[in-house]
Amino acid sequence: MAEKLVVFDLDGTLLDTLEDIRGAINYALSAWSVPKVEKEKIRLYVGHGLRNALFTALNNSSIKVPEEDLPLMVELMMSTYKKHPSDHTVPYPGIVDMLYTLKSEGYLIGVISNKSQFLVEEIIKNVLPDFSFDFVIGQSDKYPLKPDPESLMSMMRHYGADRSSTLYVGDSEVDYLTAKNAEVESIIVNYGFRTKEELEKSGVKETVDDAYTLLKRIELFFHK
Numbered sequence: 701m702a703e704k705l706v707v708f709d710l711d712g713t714l715l716d717t718l719e720d721i722r723g724a725i726n727y728a729l730s731a732w733s734v735p736k737v738e739k740e741k742i743r744l745y746v747g748h749g750l751r752n753a754l755f756t757a758l759n760n761s762s763i764k765v766p767e768e769d770l771p772l773m774v775e776l777m778m779s780t781y782k783k784h785p786s787d788h789t790v791p792y793p794g795i796v797d798m799l800y801t802l803k804s805e806g807y808l809i810g811v812i813s814n815k816s817q818f819l820v821e822e823i824i825k826n827v828l829p830d831f832s833f834d835f836v837i838g839q840s841d842k843y844p845l846k847p848d849p850e851s852l853m854s855m856m857r858h859y860g861a862d863r864s865s866t867l868y869v870g871d872s873e874v875d876y877l878t879a880k881n882a883e884v885e886s887i888i889v890n891y892g893f894r895t896k897e898e899l900e901k902s903g904v905k906e907t908v909d910d911a912y913t914l915l916k917r918i919e920l921f922f923h924k
Contacts (some may be wrong), residue, residue: 703808704922705861707852709870710736710813710820711746712892714795715827718743719788724781725754726771734763745892745896749814749845750777778816780826783851786826792891794911799831801915808859810835812852814845814874834859849882854884867921869914873902887917 711717711726718739725745726736737745737757745756754777758765765773802809811833813820820838824831835855837843843851856866871892876899879886890896890907899907908914 702860702865703861704806705808705810705856705859705866706802706918707710707810707812707855707866707868709846709868709872709875710811710823711815712743712871712894713792713869713875713889714799714811715789715791715823716892717786717789718746718893720781720784720786721746721750721753721913723730723784724750724777725757727780728754728777729757729761732763732765732769732773732774734758734761734765737761744898746893747814747872749839750816752779781819782822786823789823789827792911798830798911798915799828801870802918803831805919806920808834808861809870810837812846812855812878814839816840818831821878833844847877847881849878852878852882852884856884865922867918869918873899873904876902876904887914887921889914 708714721736722739722742725742730736745753751774754774799809811820815838816841817838820836824836837851839845852868863884866884868875868884868886870886871889872894876886876888888899888904888907890899890909896907908917
């Protein structure tokens with residue numbers, strides 16, 4: 701019998717990391733006198749990795765930074781975020797209870813993020829110190845970034861989970877496409893970095909409002 705595998709995105713799905721991301725991006729921008737970005741805008745920039753989020757913020761400002769300075773800006777952002785990865789980061793309401801319930805029901809539970817491996821592990825250690833994921837995958841040379849499905853499919857192969865016994869949970873169009881590219885079912889939440897309306901415009905037909913509903917949807921998927 702195939703293992704039952706539930707794979708979560710991290711930022712915007714399990715944890716509200718936005719304020720710490722915003723702090724690191726704004727610190728780097730301010731070093732080049734680029735105006736700070738509000739939280740409402742930052743949430744639209746994330747999903748493709750921190751480097752891309754920084755460049756999106758920069759491209760949407762009126763300040764032009766010399767191209768040769770960009771590596772320094774990225775380095776400053778990353779060093780700042782590594783020093784303060786979870787000062788303001790918290791689980792979304794009900795998430796911790798949901799994770800423990802799924803664990804008690806025998807599901808394999810993993811995380812796949814476009815954030816660096818070091819940061820993903822550090823943030824989980826700081827914010828969810830008592831919960832043990834079966835695997836945690838962040839950005840590295842081993843796998844391409846989502847929405848490429850290779851990281852997800854690699855874990856399916858590793859644990860002997862087929863497409864009918866794998867569920868992917870995320871909060872953005874990147875997550876929706878990751879699951880689609882892997883040909884697995886997905887549940888997309890609308891309490892994270894994308895609103896219900898934004899997700900619908902990206903082609904997501906149905907979204908989930910909260911952790912309790914998410915738990916029930918996960919259980920329903922595996923008992924249908």
